[in-house]
Amino acid sequence: MADDGPQFLDVGTGETRRRIAYLLDPPARDEEKGLVWLSGFNSEMVGIKASALAAWGRGAGLGCLRFDYSGHGRSEGRLEDGSIGRWLEETRWAFCRLTRGPQVLVGSSMGGYLALLLLKALLAEEPAQARRIGALVLIAPAWDMTELIWQRLSAAARSEIASAGIHHRPSRYGDGPYPITRALIEEGRRHLIADAPFGPGRPVAILHGLRDEDVPWEHTLKLLGQLPRRWTHAYPVADGDHRLSRPQDIARLLEIVGELVRGLKRGPT
Numbered sequence: 001m002a003d004d005g006p007q008f009l010d011v012g013t014g015e016t017r018r019r020i021a022y023l024l025d026p027p028a029r030d031e032e033k034g035l036v037w038l039s040g041f042n043s044e045m046v047g048i049k050a051s052a053l054a055a056w057g058r059g060a061g062l063g064c065l066r067f068d069y070s071g072h073g074r075s076e077g078r079l080e081d082g083s084i085g086r087w088l089e090e091t092r093w094a095f096c097r098l099t100r101g102p103q104v105l106v107g108s109s110m111g112g113y114l115a116l117l118l119l120k121a122l123l124a125e126e127p128a129q130a131r132r133i134g135a136l137v138l139i140a141p142a143w144d145m146t147e148l149i150w151q152r153l154s155a156a157a158r159s160e161i162a163s164a165g166i167h168h169r170p171s172r173y174g175d176g177p178y179p180i181t182r183a184l185i186e187e188g189r190r191h192l193i194a195d196a197p198f199g200p201g202r203p204v205a206i207l208h209g210l211r212d213e214d215v216p217w218e219h220t221l222k223l224l225g226q227l228p229r230r231w232t233h234a235y236p237v238a239d240g241d242h243r244l245s246r247p248q249d250i251a252r253l254l255e256i257v258g259e260l261v262r263g264l265k266r267g268p269t
Contacts, residue, residue: 006045006074009067011093020090021074022067024098027060032101033264034063035184035257038091038111041145042171042178044073047140049253053106054198060178062261063101080166080179083187084146086119095129102134102264104257109215109242112141112206117191118168120198130234135203135260140215143223146188148215149180163187172213173243197226203263204232205256207249209240230265 006021023045027034037050044050045066057064069087070077082251090116095103108114115136122130142148150158153167160167161182168177204227208220217236224232236257240249 006068007135009094011070011090018070018076018090020067020070020076020094021065022094022098023066024052024064025064026255027063027101028058028061029138032042032063033164033261034065034099034103035261036065036095036099036103036105036108037064038105038114039068039072040068040109040142042072042079042175043267047072048106049243049250052254053251053257056257060258060261063099065098067098077091079114080181083184084113084117084191085187088114088121088191091115091118092121093138094137096126097250099132102132102139104137104264105133106133106137106139106253106257107141108139108244110145112136113137113145113193114145116141116143116193116204119200119202120193120254123198123201133202134264135205136200137242137253137257138204138206140208140212141206141220141223142215143219143226144188144192144194145210146185147163147194148219150185153180164198190254193223193226202231203260205260206232207237207239207244207253208234209242209244209257211240212242214242 006023008019008021037053039045045068054064068075069090071079071082081083084227107113119133157167164183167180169180170177206220210217210218
């Protein structure tokens with residue numbers, strides 16, 4: 001499927017209903033194995049890593065789902081109105097309604113956080129859907145993202161959020177500024193993994209650059225302490241930054257994904 005032909009899924013009901021854009025490559029084989037890409041905050045489903053994953057999936061005969069959260073890319077809404085719970089709901093609707101068979105979730109930054117939250121929610125509420133998640137690949141996962149942002153904000157930025165309800169955080173990537181709202185921070189506290197650790201019950205691979213200035217490597221080390229070590233493995237990239245979008249980074253990512261896809265036949269235990 002070309003990157004310029006999205007379809008749309010309605011999520012929610014009533015006043016909260018919104019349309020999210022998605023790209024879906026069906027599997028070329030009967031096994032229905034597939035990949036689900038989860039983008040980062042203020043990122044889109046047609047980014048470098050997402051497009052590379054989809055192209056690799058097509059070559060391997062795998063399905064691949066990508067979508068833009070509300071307020072992102074080609075989906076409806078404003079970024080300022082988003083929240084972790086809102087984007088998690090969209091992730092859950094997309095996964096449950098648009099994919100079939102065993103899947104590997106691949107999430108970058110906030111997408112890695114949402115992958116963990118999706119698995120945690122499905123384990124508790126829809127175990128049959130959770131069983132379809134065979135593995136997670138997390139790229140610099142910004143787990144408990146809103147607290148990570150809050151802790152790294154200056155006193156002036158915190159004061160601006162408290163008084164005006166929003167702070168526009170500069171971006172070093174030329175895609176900013178990022179709107180950080182009081183609602184985003186406060187609602188995010190309902191979804192903190194640190195407050196309620198869980199066992200994933202399937203492989204979790206974490207790829208993280210040691211030169212990441214947005215989500216420090218130490219943040220992944222803390223995540224390793226939250227998840228049972230029998231399921232998790234970290235792959236540090238000595239000279240990698242937050243985006244890990246260089247050819248060598250993508251090659252390593254696809255190598256890890258390939259290994260986990262081959263293990264989908266065994267499924268989680």
